[in-house]
Amino acid sequence: MTDLASRLRRAPRPFDPDKAAEARALCGWADPATAELIGGTAGCSPYLANLMSHESGWLEAACADPERMVEAELSSFAGLDAKALGPRLRRAKRRVALIAALADLGGAWPLEQVTGSLARLADAALQAGLEALIAPEIARGKLPGMGEDDIASGAGMAIFAMGKMGAFELNYSSDIDLICLYDETRYEGADQHEARSILVRVTRKLAGLIGDITDEGYVFRTDLRLRPDAAVTPVCLSMAAAEQYYESVGRTWERAAWIKARPCAGDLSAGARFVDTLRPFVWRRHLDFHAIRDAHDMRLKIRDHKGLGGALHLPGHDMKLGRGGIREIEFFTQTRQLISGGRDASLRLRGTVEGLDRLAQAGWIETGTAEALTRHYRAHREVEHRVQMVGDQQTHKLPSSEEGFARLAAFMDRDEADLKSELTERLEQVHALTEDFFAPGHTESNVPDFGREVTARWPGYPALRSDRAVEIFDRLRPEILKTLGEAARPDEALAQFDAFLAGLPAGVQLFSLFEANPQLTRLLVDICATAPGLAQYLSRNSGVLDAVIGGGFFADWPGVEALRSELADRLARQPDHEARLGAARVWAKEIHFRIGVHHLRGLIDAGMAGREYAELAEAVVAAVVPVVIDEIARRHGPPPGRGLSVLAMGSLGAGRLGSSSDLDLIVIYDADGVEASEGPRPLAARTWYARFTQGLITALTAPMPDGRLYEVDMRLRPSGRQGPVATALPAFRAYQQDEAWTWEHLALTRARAVAGEPGLGEEIEAFRRDLIAQKAGGDTVLADLAAMRSRLAEARPGGEGWSLRDGPGRLQDVELFAQSLALRAGSAAREVPAQIAAGREAGLIDEEGAAVLTETGDLLRRVQCVARLLTGGGPLPETPAEGGARLLLRESGCDTLDDLRRALDAASARAEGVIAQALRGAEPGEAR
Numbered sequence: 001m002t003d004l005a006s007r008l009r010r011a012p013r014p015f016d017p018d019k020a021a022e023a024r025a026l027c028g029w030a031d032p033a034t035a036e037l038i039g040g041t042a043g044c045s046p047y048l049a050n051l052m053s054h055e056s057g058w059l060e061a062a063c064a065d066p067e068r069m070v071e072a073e074l075s076s077f078a079g080l081d082a083k084a085l086g087p088r089l090r091r092a093k094r095r096v097a098l099i100a101a102l103a104d105l106g107g108a109w110p111l112e113q114v115t116g117s118l119a120r121l122a123d124a125a126l127q128a129g130l131e132a133l134i135a136p137e138i139a140r141g142k143l144p145g146m147g148e149d150d151i152a153s154g155a156g157m158a159i160f161a162m163g164k165m166g167a168f169e170l171n172y173s174s175d176i177d178l179i180c181l182y183d184e185t186r187y188e189g190a191d192q193h194e195a196r197s198i199l200v201r202v203t204r205k206l207a208g209l210i211g212d213i214t215d216e217g218y219v220f221r222t223d224l225r226l227r228p229d230a231a232v233t234p235v236c237l238s239m240a241a242a243e244q245y246y247e248s249v250g251r252t253w254e255r256a257a258w259i260k261a262r263p264c265a266g267d268l269s270a271g272a273r274f275v276d277t278l279r280p281f282v283w284r285r286h287l288d289f290h291a292i293r294d295a296h297d298m299r300l301k302i303r304d305h306k307g308l309g310g311a312l313h314l315p316g317h318d319m320k321l322g323r324g325g326i327r328e329i330e331f332f333t334q335t336r337q338l339i340s341g342g343r344d345a346s347l348r349l350r351g352t353v354e355g356l357d358r359l360a361q362a363g364w365i366e367t368g369t370a371e372a373l374t375r376h377y378r379a380h381r382e383v384e385h386r387v388q389m390v391g392d393q394q395t396h397k398l399p400s401s402e403e404g405f406a407r408l409a410a411f412m413d414r415d416e417a418d419l420k421s422e423l424t425e426r427l428e429q430v431h432a433l434t435e436d437f438f439a440p441g442h443t444e445s446n447v448p449d450f451g452r453e454v455t456a457r458w459p460g461y462p463a464l465r466s467d468r469a470v471e472i473f474d475r476l477r478p479e480i481l482k483t484l485g486e487a488a489r490p491d492e493a494l495a496q497f498d499a500f501l502a503g504l505p506a507g508v509q510l511f512s513l514f515e516a517n518p519q520l521t522r523l524l525v526d527i528c529a530t531a532p533g534l535a536q537y538l539s540r541n542s543g544v545l546d547a548v549i550g551g552g553f554f555a556d557w558p559g560v561e562a563l564r565s566e567l568a569d570r571l572a573r574q575p576d577h578e579a580r581l582g583a584a585r586v587w588a589k590e591i592h593f594r595i596g597v598h599h600l601r602g603l604i605d606a607g608m609a610g611r612e613y614a615e616l617a618e619a620v621v622a623a624v625v626p627v628v629i630d631e632i633a634r635r636h637g638p639p640p641g642r643g644l645s646v647l648a649m650g651s652l653g654a655g656r657l658g659s660s661s662d663l664d665l666i667v668i669y670d671a672d673g674v675e676a677s678e679g680p681r682p683l684a685a686r687t688w689y690a691r692f693t694q695g696l697i698t699a700l701t702a703p704m705p706d707g708r709l710y711e712v713d714m715r716l717r718p719s720g721r722q723g724p725v726a727t728a729l730p731a732f733r734a735y736q737q738d739e740a741w742t743w744e745h746l747a748l749t750r751a752r753a754v755a756g757e758p759g760l761g762e763e764i765e766a767f768r769r770d771l772i773a774q775k776a777g778g779d780t781v782l783a784d785l786a787a788m789r790s791r792l793a794e795a796r797p798g799g800e801g802w803s804l805r806d807g808p809g810r811l812q813d814v815e816l817f818a819q820s821l822a823l824r825a826g827s828a829a830r831e832v833p834a835q836i837a838a839g840r841e842a843g844l845i846d847e848e849g850a851a852v853l854t855e856t857g858d859l860l861r862r863v864q865c866v867a868r869l870l871t872g873g874g875p876l877p878e879t880p881a882e883g884g885a886r887l888l889l890r891e892s893g894c895d896t897l898d899d900l901r902r903a904l905d906a907a908s909a910r911a912e913g914v915i916a917q918a919l920r921g922a923e924p925g926e927a928r
Contacts, residue, residue: 007107010106013044023039023041026052030063040410062098104172112168120168130157133205144188159180160263161178161261166261172388177225180236183238259341282338333373347364356374383408451491461501466508473507476515497528500524500539502539510545534593534600557608563591584623584699589707613657618648640677642759650713653752659865660872663712748768749827793808807908808908814853818857822835853915856910879897
């Protein structure tokens with residue numbers, strides 16, 4: 001390490017030349033640069049001048065190697081009893097404070113090293129004090145079951161550093177905020193009561209040992225008032241009691257306080273476990289914009305209590321709590337962390353500067369905002385330290401007199417006028433950067449005068465049952481109504497917004513989210529004006545709005561492999577099976593909503609939306625399957641034999657889904673001769689895989705607090721509803737080769753392995769291809785298809801116009817015929833266009849007919865995809881809303897809805913003609 005002098009960049013200008021001369025005379029050993037620093041410091045700070053006079057001999061060695069001397073002081077407390085420790089701690093405080101001040105003033109240490117050295121001194125002092133006070137209690141047998149080995153861990157007591165100490169950001173002359181808890185599991189029964197009384201006494205003695213002012217000064221003033229319900233609880237309480245308090249009545253300011261908290265002395269392992277226990281309390285699962293209002297209210301209360309409101313007035317201004325001060329930067333950072341940290345674990349940092357940087361990296365705030373607030377924060381802290389160094393006073397206020405300002409300017413080696421100008425500019429910039437976040441402006445005028453009968457119902461809705469919800473919504477209402485009034489059909493948009501609002505179970509969090517992010521209001525109105533089905537989905541799953549502002553919402557589609565990996569990583573971080581299923585629902589609903597919004601906004605077309613819905617479902621199934629396997633394996637051992645494969649059938653197998661599609665799945669397993677699983681409670685192989693399949697269905701379909709993932713249909717498995725829920729591979733092969741009906745072979749043309757054992761999936765795919773090739777040119781395919789069409793026409797005759805799936809030449813008809821072409825051609829193609837192309841290449845249909853079927857299928861799928869988005873799965877209304885109509889016309893290329901209906905009817909008629917011609921001569925019999 002190099003000495004202090006070699007790293008000096010500046011020195012204070014002496015305010016008191018006589019004091020400066022006295023200090024230089026005491027330090028004749030110093031080189032010119034160090035002497036200038038020492039003289040300027042003493043000439044500005046009577047407190048530091050006094051320290052120099054007492055520690056002149058030690059100072060020479062400290063300036064030669066400041067880091068080593070600080071470490072020596074921190075390690076000098078071992079083995080001292082409480083009586084000897086008190087004076088030793090105070091001497092260490094003087095020395096560390098002195099060298100930290102000189103290194104700070106000279107620019108040799110950055111802010112983090114200065115504040116960090118003070119925080120590490122506090123850590124060491126608390127640990128030494130706790131050991132010195134606990135040891136005699138253990139020696140006297142006052143702490144049941146504790147021995148000498150328990151001294152270092154505080155006999156189960158953990159001291160938590162809060163606030164600036166927790167973040168290693170201690171002020172130069174700061175108190176330390178502490179919470180003292182003990183691990184009640186270290187004591188049994190009645191012993192716990194006795195232990196608590198002793199640990200309460202130890203805590204009080206420790207606060208005195210550290211904080212009492214003696215002839216030798218003090219170490220740190222201590223504040224224990226941040227503990228749960230400080231007015232009525234003891235200074236040390238059990239972790240169980242603290243946890244119960246936070247879970248039941250913990251407030252937003254307490255959540256913010258625990259952002260910076262860390263165990264600093266005593267039982268650090270128990271302390272770390274407690275911090276982990278509080279994670280759900282501090283970091284909410286959904287974006288928590290309600291915290292903004294709480295933080296803003298807290299700021300206003302502080303200002304009112306301290307009399308700090310009004311315009312900026314520099315003399316006597318509070319650099320911590322006043323307008324544009326340090327607390328505003330800290331509140332801004334911590335509140336942003338509270339809002340987003342539940343979703344983004346990278347934001348769970350203690351330091352203010354680190355927090356700002358990470359918020360910018362994650363896209364939660366602008367990089368320029370983070371950089372500006374970081375510069376201002378460092379500058380504010382420097383001013384704060386200089387003010388405190390003058391007389392070792394815990395103050396954050398700028399001088400009130402001209403003499404005081406002149407001293408401060410000299411201490412900072414600045415021109416007084418320049419310093420005042422810079423302070424004013426920085427304080428106003430901080431205020432401007434943070435104030436709108438806490439108290440955004442609201443539009444109160446130009447509210448359209450419509451929908452009074454609708455809006456009159458709103459006060460009775462569940463979302464507006466609390467006073468806080470009403471308060472926030474009243475601020476939002478003018479902008480919401482204004483935006484609704486700008487829709488193409490305001491009454492339609494208002495009606496859908498009314499349905500959305502009526503479906504909300506609660507409103508405070510969501511309204512707070514809208515208040516902090518006005519762009520979400522515009523998005524909601526767009527959805528209400530265009531897609532009622534998506535609006536209904538949103539009212540049931542309002543948490544998905546978190547994703548809109550979470551970064552990356554409008555980025556390009558990541559692809560199925562990236563989705564699989566992302567979801568698997570998220571599920572791996574969950575503590576148990578139920579939490580994994582809940583996390584899967586939250587994640588899937590956000591991605592599902594993203595696809596719908598992208599489609600609505602024209603960022604993707606219906607074809608791409610269908611692929612994305614299918615890839616989302618595939619990623620969900622692929623990630624949930626191992627979760628279910630692990631849960632079964634935990635009780636019954638791992639899968640017996642080779643394992644299993646999950647086949648996607650129908651639309652998912654073909655890689656195209658709608659927004660409300662269910663999933664057609666089959667589970668196939670290969671026990672490979674293994675009769676039973678190996679585990680705590682073994683199961684026969686058939687039973688194990690049946691249990692897995694039932695667990696998978698439950699995992700996907702069970703309604704939970706976050707809803708359900710998908711509806712699942714397993715009727716395409718061998719023997720349908722009568723067959724086992726999971727099919728052994730040999731039985732699957734035999735059934736498909738010897739017993740399956742034609743419709744089952746048609747379904748197999750779209751089968752695809754999406755999860756499970758890869759090797760088994762590849763084997764099943766090879767079998768599928770071979771089987772289709774074997775069945776090519778089957779004599780009964782057309783006759784069976786004709787019989788199927790006849791039965792479908794009787795059951796669901798379909799119609800004209802918005803009848804998209806059922807009826808002659810409609811989507812189901814086209815898809816079934818395409819599957820028959822693939823089967824007769826021996827093609828492994830799954831998607832409708834590829835299956836039609838395979839039939840054309842095999843000479844089963846001419847080029848013109850293939851074009852008709854392809855174009856008709858494409859038009860019907862696109863319109864169906866839009867219809868499901870607009871309605872949530874129900875039929876299109878005879879006259880869709882204006883926004884929905886525009887989306888239908890955009891996808892179809894038609895000019896009017898009447899044109900679209902005529903186009904659908906004409907295309908279906910052409911497709912019906914092609915199919916009828918192909919089937920002409922095939923005698924319909926019993927469909928096989």
